[in-house]
Structure formats: C-alpha cells, structure tokens
Amino acid sequence: MPPTRTRDASGYPGFWRGLRPRKHEGRTAVAAIAFSGTQNKEVLGLKLNELGISRLHKLISSGEVTSVEVTEAVFERIDEVEDTVKAYLFLDREGALKKAAKVDLNVARGEEIEPLAGIPVAIKDNMCTKGIPTTCASRILEGFVPPYDATVIERLKASDAVITGKVNLDEFAMGSSCENSAFFPTRNPWDTSRVPGGSSGGSAAAVAAGEAIYALGSDTGGSVRLPASFCGVVGMKPTYGYVSRYGLVAFASSLDQIGPITRDVWDCALVMNTICGRDPMDSTSADVPVPDFTSFLNGDIKGLKIGVPKEYFGEGIDPAVKEAVLGAVDKLTELGAEAEECSLPHSEYALSTYYILAPAEASSNLARYDGVRYGYRAEAGDLLEMFKKTRQQGFGPEVKRRIMLGTYALSSGYYDAYYLKAQKVRTLMRRDFDRVFERFDCLVAPTSPVVAFPLGDRTADPLSMYMVDICTIPVNIAGIPGISIPCGFKDGLPIGLQVIGKPFDDGTVLRVAYAFEKNTDYHKERPEL
C-alpha cells in the first residue's frame, strides 16, 4: 500500500471530520409527494430540482410530476441563487418550458419517453447550440450564434432533454478555476469565496447548487473531473473517441472529450448511454459498440483488481486528500476488491508533455479566430492589422499565453525539441498505463492533490495553476476513461476520488464508482447556499 497515512483520534473512518450538517437528515419517507405551494412539490423531503435523473424519469413518465414542474423548480432555484453562484452565461427559460410542455403532452398521450426526456440540463458554453449564443466565455466569440447543433446537442434534443441554458467556463476551456472567463468567475457553491474548479466550472457549480439536474462539460486535461471534484458531484471523461466532438469548439483535438456532470453514478451512466456513439461528422469518433452503461452498476466488485499508483500521492498532495482517497481504497477492499500499489513511472513528465501538446494544438485550432467570418472584429486599416488587433482585443491573457507557447513549440527550429519530444513522451506515458492494465482492472487516485482554493490564489503564477491538474492530465494523454466521485470533505470542501480504466472499458470505471457510492453517503451531501 502507499506510504504513511494519518488518521484522527476518532479512528476509521476519520474522513468524516469537518462535514457540514446533512440536509436530508431527519427526513421521513411518509408522504411520497408533498405540496408546499404550486411549484414547490417535494419528493421524500427533496425539492424537484434536487432529485436525480432516474428518480425524475420515473416521476415524469408515470405522470406523478410534470416536466414543466421540474423545469419551473430549476428556474426558481436559479432565480434564488444565481446572483451568488454565477454559473450561467445564457438562460433559455422560454425554450426550456416549451420543450417541457411537449414532453408532458407526450406523457399525457400515453407515449413512452426517453430516460432523459423532460429533464433540465445545462450545457458548457463551448458546445454549439443552434440559435443560442455560444461564446466559449471569450470576447472574441461574443454575439456568435451557431447555425448548427453539436452532435451531443442533437442527441440530447432527440431524447427530448430540456436545455436550461449555457454555463460558464475558463475562456476556450483553458484553465482550472473558471477565473479565466472573460465575463465573470463562477463561485463554488460549498464556499462562495472559492473557485468551482475548471474549466467546466459553470457546469459543476450549476449541478451542485441545484440549478440544473445535470450538465455537459468537456475535458482536455481534467476540465470535467476537476470541477466535479471541487463541487462534490460526479464527472466523467469517457474514452477518447466515445463521444463525438462535432460542434465542440476545438481546444486540443487529440485530447478533448465531452463528458457528463451529474449528482450520482447512475445518472452519469444514463447520460453516457445517450451521448456515446459513432458519428460520421467526427472522423475521430470510434466505431465501437456502446453498451448499456447501467448494466455495469450491480454493486459487485468482488475480486476486481485495483491499482493504486504511488506517484499520485507524492509531493504537494493535501494530507486530507490523501487520507480520504486511501480511506476509499480501504472501502473498496472491504467490498471485495483487491487493491495493490503500482507505479506509473513517467507521471512526473505529464505536466510538461501536456503543456506542449495542448497549447500546440490550441495555437493551430485558434488560428480561425481572425475577425473575418464570425465573432469580434477590430477596426483596422488593412487585413493583417485587423487580424492582429482582433486577436489582441478578443483573447484573454491565458489564451494568449497558450497560443504563444504552442506557436513557439511548433515553430521552425524548436519543433523537434518540444513538440516531437512531447509526442514521444506521450508514447512512454501510454506504455505505463498499458503495463499496469495487464495486472489491474482499474486504477484509483485523487482527482486533484488539493481541494477548492480561494479566488485569486493561483492567478498570478500560471505554473501553480497548472499543477492542480497533475492527476487528471495523464488520463487525457493516454486517451483512457476517468471519473471523479465524492469521497470525503476537508473543512466542508469536497474531495474527489478518481477511477481510471482501460480504453473503451468505461463500464468498469462506472461499476467501481457505483459500488463505492452505494456504500457511502458523500454524494448525498448538499451545499448550503
């Protein structure tokens, strides 16, 4: 097992320390549905906007509650807390209620509805939504209204999902705190003086605060898993190629992947069922069968071999995070899994590799923002000056930094030393994973070495911000699946457990996450706002 662990005097499981009072405690399951006003229906003591997808699906499809009631409950919550949380960049109340009414009509007609039908979802604002602004939280795309839907949006719409609006992110998904948004930073619902994590900070904060039932995020170096970890919700990065990237505004094309942010693992599997699958519009979407991901959720992990990579518990890890994650390893062992320490020796090169590859790909992808066809255009005398001024005024500091870094790494004379070198180290990192997966079914590790930090804490030093992603980046580099689920708290701030799997074995990742969740209560905690 990994080295020393500290436990408090109360003994195992010590990671319960510092928990806030549990909101659902003292609740009784007498009345299935109680009315406390027209829009304030409650189920088992929870408001409709606090329930998960699977429970809401049962209630909506049986006619016990309507999708309009659920949608109203979500928008009421938005009215209540959005000034504090600031998760949304755009709200589509009218469109959402219209879709909800359509679903209710289908139910009234006795039609079968899809698992996601009538359930409110928030979309990270780097996925194209036809007729709805898509900004990537950048000035350079202010006012851009996509003429088409991303494939994931088409799939959600085909399932009659209710889209509440577009949520905040670090500009072009570049960042780990949501502070790089050109508009405003989103706050962590657990402590509004702290960041929600990034880049999908709006997605995770909205779900944690009850401002959406679930959300879509995108993950290039941890951008779904990190904010999920900081906000105490579930966030998954599927295997590269499982979800189409068509209509996802490209950051680093060989690393980007869309994934769900939900309140529990079952809901995550349901969203995976809808968004995964081959898409002719994305040549890098894989032609592999998509299983029913809920079929993996049987709670049984007996005999499963779990590797614990020692490098993920090294220098810089918060002792409370280490304790919670090792406590989770104990829990999984208790449930019948066999856990053993393992090594991914090239982990220490992950950050350098990533910050060459991702900016290099980004500098190429972001060349399209030149003020010609869409978005912001600066006034200038000639074309070249127009390009340069548009990009100077349209991009924020982090995006400029990465464009510069990437352009340098790809420029004549430096390509071999930086870009090619990083591609080779990428091979070594993949081999590390191939080797451990010969012995293990999955790996568990922290999602981040730290918990949510105060706003402004890391903005002055780019490298200290980059370090936050040290445990999530290798998963993108290898293209494998990873999930973050709640596994503890430090002074009332959530800690995330990361489960990492083999390529296209996302089912096993979900299976392990579900077994842990089923036997713990961390995912039931809600922030007090």
Place this chain on the structure above:
Amino acid sequence: MKISRGDVEHVANLARLELSQEEMEALTRQLNDILTHMEKLGELDTEDVPPTYHVLDMVNLFRPDKVGKCLQQEEALANAPDQDQGCIRVPRVLEGS
C-alpha cells in the same frame, strides 16, 4: 534565458497577435518559467521511441462522395461582422488605390 524578448516578438507575429509592451514583458518572463520547467523532458532518452500523434489507431476514414445537407448562404453569412452582395467583406489586402 530560454526565450528572449525578440523571440517573443517573432512568435507573436507568427501567431498574428499584437501585444502591448506590458504583455510582451510578462510573456517573456512567464514563457521562460514554463519552458524551463519543460526542460525536464530532456532527462528522458526518446531516441527509439515512436511519437504518439493520436491515441486511436485509425487512418483514412472515407465517406461516400455524396452531396449532403449544407449551410445556406444566409446562414453562413449570418455571423459575419461585415458583408456585401453575398460575400464577407474585409479590409483591403493590397497596398495602393
């Protein structure tokens, strides 16, 4: 110094990015910090290691050469900052009249 102020100016031009004096100074400092951190990769002997450009082993995915749905002209132009007679208009490219 891994990268000089002159290098930063050159790279900014390649990236079609105008930078203020302050931005230029901050970036020179920050890029030096980051590139110094990246020297770490030099520790590894990668002489015989093939590069990974992409994690999926797929090449040349072809689709049938058929006309499909595409954007109409008005849709394609709807987001253009400036347009004229069905074309996107930009500032002049060539010197002279």
